[in-house]
Amino acid sequence: MSRLANAWRARGAHPTYSFVAWMASRARPFAIDARWFQILFLLSFLIFGALARDFALTWPQVALTFASALATQAAWQWGLRLPNRASWSGYLSAIVSGFGISILVRADSLWVHPLLAAIAMSSKYLLRAGPATCRSHIANPANLAAFAAWFWIPGAWLSPGQWGSESLAALWFLALGGLVTQRIQRCDIGLTFLGSWAALLAARVIWLDYSAAVGLSMWTQQISNGATLLFAFFMISDPMTTPQRRSSRVAYAIAVAAAAFVWQFLFYKPHGLIVVLFAASALVPIINWALPGQRFEWQQAAV
Numbered sequence: 001m002s003r004l005a006n007a008w009r010a011r012g013a014h015p016t017y018s019f020v021a022w023m024a025s026r027a028r029p030f031a032i033d034a035r036w037f038q039i040l041f042l043l044s045f046l047i048f049g050a051l052a053r054d055f056a057l058t059w060p061q062v063a064l065t066f067a068s069a070l071a072t073q074a075a076w077q078w079g080l081r082l083p084n085r086a087s088w089s090g091y092l093s094a095i096v097s098g099f100g101i102s103i104l105v106r107a108d109s110l111w112v113h114p115l116l117a118a119i120a121m122s123s124k125y126l127l128r129a130g131p132a133t134c135r136s137h138i139a140n141p142a143n144l145a146a147f148a149a150w151f152w153i154p155g156a157w158l159s160p161g162q163w164g165s166e167s168l169a170a171l172w173f174l175a176l177g178g179l180v181t182q183r184i185q186r187c188d189i190g191l192t193f194l195g196s197w198a199a200l201l202a203a204r205v206i207w208l209d210y211s212a213a214v215g216l217s218m219w220t221q222q223i224s225n226g227a228t229l230l231f232a233f234f235m236i237s238d239p240m241t242t243p244q245r246r247s248s249r250v251a252y253a254i255a256v257a258a259a260a261f262v263w264q265f266l267f268y269k270p271h272g273l274i275v276v277l278f279a280a281s282a283l284v285p286i287i288n289w290a291l292p293g294q295r296f297e298w299q300q301a302a303v
Contacts, residue, residue, distance in 0.1 A: 037180045038096050038234065041234070045226065046099060046102060056106050060110055062102045062113075064114040064117075065102050065113040065114060067114065068113070068118050069094040069095070069118075071118075072094070072118045074091070077091075097141040101145045104149075105149045105157075105158060106156065106159045107155055109155055117145065119145065120142065120144050123137060123139050129285035130289065135285075137241065138285065140235050142235060143235050143281070147274055147278040150275075158274065177232065184239050187237075189242055190237040192253040193231075193236050193254075194223075194232050201261075205219050228273070231274075241281055243293070245288075248293070260272035
């Protein structure tokens, strides 16, 4: 130990500090990837829906969704010979997307969910843009799958309001969602979106001149809906498809909330959040070119 301490002193470092730094560097490879927290959060959504809400979703559909997502991810990873192709870290995003598709999409056949999973995972490798410092896939895979189910795939539809608005469920989702977005350093965009969306819904209730009791009940139901929380914590806060600079993310969240509000409550069109985020994602590479920032890496979010 004294020989090691002398070596540290020769480098101009205090032995105690250097030993702590050495231990931290040794422990880093065993850090938990933040996507495991995402999987825990999404699993709670799916279990709550299956057990408490009786989703119109069959287990074969779920199984086929995950099989297709993982197989597609593996095909691209091995085909491109990417470094994570033989480790779990290369497939966590496929699991996250599989949960998102299972939670949001409904269909009256077995082929829809695996098709959407294959399209969603392939989009990560086919639809890429941005400056070299933060080049990434454009569309959030689950959001792309949800948009395709609503706009393009026959016999498919979205089921965004199935969780109801029970306060305990909302608090559970908020607690887990806050943990996840903190781990991936995107708490700013999730909370900014929720704050903006809540303010716009409150302004609408006031404008329509509802009584206080009715207006509060309506506002609470809209803001605590499980689909809104899912959107805030897993779609708009996706670190790979949001602006890399914090100020840009805040402005982006406000703009998405405002555009979705107009689409849904002024134009009376369905699925405003899904549709607007799908369209707005194409602007993210342009924002990153104009206002560059450091590219997010999942290793940075390991804990």
